[in-house]
Amino acid sequence: MKAAVLHHFGQPLTIEDVAQPALADDEVLVQTIACGIDGTDLKLCDGFGYTPELPFVMGHEIAGIVHQIGNRVSGFQVGDRVVIYNFLICGKCMFCLTHREQLCPNMRGVMGVLNWHGGYAEYVRVPAQQLIPIPDEVAWEDAAVSCDAALTAVHALERSRLRLGETVVIIGIGGVGSVLVQLARLAGAHVIVIDHDGQRAHWATENGAHDFLDSSVEADIPQAVQTLTHGMGAACVIDVVGKEATMNAGFNSLQRSGRMVIVGYTPEQYPVPGKQLAQNELEVIGTRAGRRQNLLDALNLMANGQLKSIVRYRYGLEQINAALDYLRSGAAIGRIVLKYTV
Ligand SMILES: [Zn+2]
Missing domain, CATH: 3.90.180.10 (Medium-chain alcohol dehydrogenases, catalytic domain)
Structure with missing residues (x-):
């Protein structure tokens, strides 16, 4: 599969073929359809604030289609439209159990930010508990930016x-x-x-x-x-x-x-x-990012037409460095989204 890979902080991403990830029993493979690009990605490129182990695949606002499911996954089917809740939570601590997942002290990683490859790739691997269905009325690109900006x-x-x-x-x-x-x-x-x-x-x-x-x-x-x-x-x-x-x-x-x-x-x-x-x-x-419920709320507000789209710019994976440069220039008003052709 194609991915945009960060090999060195401060240098452009390289588009390359990488192995499609293998799944654990509780995981799904999501085919990325849209992925938001924001200031966190610039910090990652610079190695400022976030320093993932390199090489790394960024992209933390992911909307896509369930492509393959692990042996013990229930509740999702191949073909489902989903977004991914970014914080890879433990699901067992006091904060997770009281619906304040963004404060979980036992996170395994953050999709596309820390310890877990993200959506600047054609496919992402993720535990099924991170998935949230996208209402039919919500467009891919708007669903993508619900994962961080709207949440x-x-x-x-x-x-x-x-x-x-x-x-x-x-x-x-x-x-x-x-x-x-x-x-x-x-x-x-x-x-x-x-x-x-x-x-x-x-x-x-x-x-x-x-x-x-x-x-x-x-x-x-x-x-x-x-x-x-x-x-x-x-x-x-x-x-x-x-x-x-x-x-x-x-x-x-x-x-x-x-x-x-x-x-x-x-x-x-x-x-x-x-x-x-x-x-x-x-x-x-x-206030830090959001709870899983806030992601559901954001998607529902979009589905009801109460929140309108903030996406103004669309790039393909091959143009990822141009998209990041445009964001860095400060000229973008509204959000930039990476879109994959289906
Ligand atoms: Zn927890």
């Missing part, structure tokens, strides 16, 4: 406890941010988007934002948020970027009792004064 957004919204009538500031309108804006709008919030790229204003509005602030020209973001909220400030800020500047802008845009939700992170840090936290009763909420 992460659904979980972040859940963690944020956003309520009807509240104002939410969403910082960063990449893949996760684009879905978050749609979800926040569905939740009945007043949605303000902040991004450093003013060209994304139209995209933000298309996805449901009421207001857009361009942080590359807006000198005082907290003041601008105050103006847009009639002096109230935001009930909730969701930071999908996680830089010192975005966290600073976020904390100072919160109203009293506001909630700061951290989705994105970088090596940068932001010290929050204890007095500001205590006296204003602020909450800081971390």
Whole structure:
């Protein structure tokens, strides 16, 4: 089978023929039909943050067709349309048993990220317990990006406890941010988007934002948020970027009792004064990817037409390096997906 293989950090992937993986009894072989490409893949290419053992096949947003099933697999048939839940969980720990699988401390790996080859290949091997069926109404490419972008957004919204009538500031309108804006709008919030790229204003509005602030020209973001909220400030800020500047802008845009939700992170840090936290009763909420249920929720929202597609660019496996270069250029607005011909 063909695969795009990472042999050396910092160098392009090579397209090559590799052996089709053999299956264990509890595993299935999935024929990849669509696979999302995002910033995690750039970090993997660079060996920053994630350093899988090389050679490695990336690709962690996988939608495909069940091609072969192991001897002890039940509940799935050859031909089923499925997505793959990325975290290879133990299924037995307290977190797995209480539906917080993303916090499982015993993960065997993460599809296409760590210890397990992903979807930049024509076929992937995966334990059957990782599979979730795709509703008929959902297109392959949208199903693919539900595995990370939409799943992460659904979980972040859940963690944020956003309520009807509240104002939410969403910082960063990449893949996760684009879905978050749609979800926040569905939740009945007043949605303000902040991004450093003013060209994304139209995209933000298309996805449901009421207001857009361009942080590359807006000198005082907290003041601008105050103006847009009639002096109230935001009930909730969701930071999908996680830089010192975005966290600073976020904390100072919160109203009293506001909630700061951290989705994105970088090596940068932001010290929050204890007095500001205590006296204003602020909450800081971390959120990581999502639970299996969040993936089901994302697919159902897509099937019902409540979430619209964020996919704007499509590449074939042979063009994988061009796709990664385009993502790195920062010019992409909306998501990039790798598509295989069936
Ligand atoms: Zn577990």
